[in-house]
Amino acid sequence: MNDMNRAAVVNPALKQDLLTGFAVIGALFAALATAQIAGAPYLTSLIGRIAITSIAALSLSFLIGQAGLVSFGHAAPIGIGAYVALMLAAGGTTDLSIQLSAAFILAALIALITGPIALKTRGVTFIMLTLAFAQMFFYVASSLVSWGGDDGMALAQRSTLFGYQILRTDAMLAAFSIALLAVILLANTWMAHTRFGLVLKAMTENERRVAANGFEVNHFLLYAFVIAAGVAAVSGVLLANQANYVSPAYLNWHRSGELIVIVVLGGVGRLPGAVLASALVILFEEFLGHYTEYWKLGLGLTIVAIVLLRGRDLGAFFGVRNQGARP
Amino acid sequence: MSDPVLELEHLQMHFGALHVTRDVSIEVRPGEVHALIGPNGAGKTTLISQISGQLQPHSGSVILAGENITQLSVAERARRGLSRVFQISNVIQSYSALANVVLAIIGTEDGVWWRWRPALSDTSLADRAMNALAQVGLADKAQSIASDLSYGERRALELAITLAQNPRLLLLDEPMAGVGREESGALTKLLASLKGRVSMLLIEHDMNAVFALADRLTVLIGGAVALTGPPAEIKASPLVRQAYLGEEIQAATGGAA
Structure with a gap:
């Protein structure tokens, strides 16, 4: 009987989720290599943007899909990360090990303050509170006159890593971003299957049961909220480097909304789906945006078509499994 | 006799003007199945919720194995060995x-x-x-x-x-609710098989199950304890018969009474 139990408990779901993750990362690297060989710098920068947006989308997908928290203020930690990069670079601190840690820690600390307040509520009220907090940071950024105020400011110089100018070209920036995305994607996929992931996912369905099992629900949700903010700030540092520019626009609520669209399009909780959806939205913006300023109409129609077609979302369309502990 | 697993001391609770728990004191002894019965609206589920921590009593204390847990959260109580089976499957x-x-x-x-x-x-x-x-x-x-x-x-x-x-104590809030006759028998058998190993506080409307399982019963009427005692004493009490049990007792005792 014991042997049977053991065999039954082996978890092929994790293996499959990891493989899908590897495949998505591999595809991004392949696209980057192709762009380099074909000598298409424009595509290279596009791929960099896709990877950076994917990191932000992943952190939100984790928050919505695995913790059940719909944050409408996810642009805030991204913007905070970007401003950390801007300010540190202006002071001459360009090393990524410092910039990324500082961005992660600052955004996490802020989430540690706003989180417990927002987590007193759920549902629509939670959405509105996260939006309100993000708007506060938007106005704080707009009022930083010495950092460009409304207009923002150019980055003094791109970040470095241990003295190397690792982000010198767009291709290097894209490669670094994809590598970071890979680490975050795989860590997140793994996390979904740990004890922590199992508890977190169960909370999205039935908080009362989980509390009766002996878990403090809000501690877990706050932890997820804080981690998601930290990861979003990491994407902010890269975003500042990618654009060579930082402005309050990064904290605009449109950005938060766009991220939610990406997460929904990719399939809530489907981590590789978030990457695919980031790619789709950015490609739409670029290519359709060339022809018409109404490109969002095209994007909207596509979302509707995909949702109707598959009844679900883009991740399902491409056969990406819903992640997390559903043994 | 060893110390009780659970002691409720003078619990009081109001919802506005409604006095739902009136000075309730109950003991659950180690290994015993203690049933809590009473008509609808007697405050049974409210009482269970105060024990498990979903609700806070306005006064009085909840003591689990000698430790006062009145101020602890649901999760903290659960980690100290208080397990609840919900009225609605959960x-x-x-x-x-x-x-x-x-x-x-x-x-x-x-x-x-x-x-x-x-x-x-x-x-x-x-x-x-x-x-x-x-x-x-x-x-x-x-x-x-x-x-x-x-x-x-x-x-x-x-x-x-x-x-x-x-668990130190199982809180069973109507485990038979919504379960078919056949499955209800199986569930009763299952609970009986756990008797003596786990202390239980049982709320149940199915009197067959209650009298098959309980070592002692507490009758709750209008939020207050009307009577506590072994099944025979409860069945015999005219007060309880009049206030609540009546027909159901007769059914449970084979209709001969």
Whole structure:
């Protein structure tokens, strides 16, 4: 009987989720290599943007899909990360090990303050509170006159890593971003299957049961909220480097909304789906945006078509499994 | 006699002007099945919620194995060995039966924050979970998704969830509610098999089950304790007969009374 139990408990779901993750990362690297060989710098920068947006989308997908928290203020930690990069670079601190840690820690600390307040509520009220907090940071950024105020400011110089100018070209920036995305994607996929992931996912369905099992629900949700903010700030540092520019626009609520669209399009909780959806939205913006300023109409129609077609979302369309502990 | 597992001391609670718990004091002794009965609206579920921590009494105390837990959260009480089976079936529907029990075991140990190995591949967790499932007769349904189980099986699963936590006290809030006649008999048998090993506080409307299981009963009427005693004494009490039991007692005792 014991042997049977053991065999039954082996978890092929994790293996499959990891493989899908590897495949998505591999595809991004392949696209980057192709762009380099074909000598298409424009595509290279596009791929960099896709990877950076994917990191932000992943952190939100984790928050919505695995913790059940719909944050409408996810642009805030991204913007905070970007401003950390801007300010540190202006002071001459360009090393990524410092910039990324500082961005992660600052955004996490802020989430540690706003989180417990927002987590007193759920549902629509939670959405509105996260939006309100993000708007506060938007106005704080707009009022930083010495950092460009409304207009923002150019980055003094791109970040470095241990003295190397690792982000010198767009291709290097894209490669670094994809590598970071890979680490975050795989860590997140793994996390979904740990004890922590199992508890977190169960909370999205039935908080009362989980509390009766002996878990403090809000501690877990706050932890997820804080981690998601930290990861979003990491994407902010890269975003500042990618654009060579930082402005309050990064904290605009449109950005938060766009991220939610990406997460929904990719399939809530489907981590590789978030990457695919980031790619789709950015490609739409670029290519359709060339022809018409109404490109969002095209994007909207596509979302509707995909949702109707598959009844679900883009991740399902491409056969990406819903992640997390559903043994 | 050893110290009680659970002591309620002078619990009081109001919802506005409604006095739902009036100076309730009850003891549950180790290993006993203590049934809480009373007509609808007597405040049974409210009382259970004050014991498990979903509600806070306005005064009085809840003492678990000598420790005053009145101010503790639901989760803290659960970690001290207070397990509740809800009136409405309450499992993680999208998880397998096994994962539901594994989740409960994780709740009793440290390491949820830092153990990084996949939880469902942890054989020691799985073995303990299978053990609990076997106790309730669900061993062959371990891999079934909870939402695919029958209602009675889900109640049994809830019991496995609580058993896996090695509870000091099981709070059973109408475990038979909504369960068919056949499954209700099986569930009664299951609870009877746990008798003596686990202390239980049982709320139940099914008088057959109550008198089959209970060592002592407390009758709650209008939020206050009307009477506490062994089944024979409760059945014999004219007060209880008049206020509540009447027909049901006669049915449970074979209609001869």
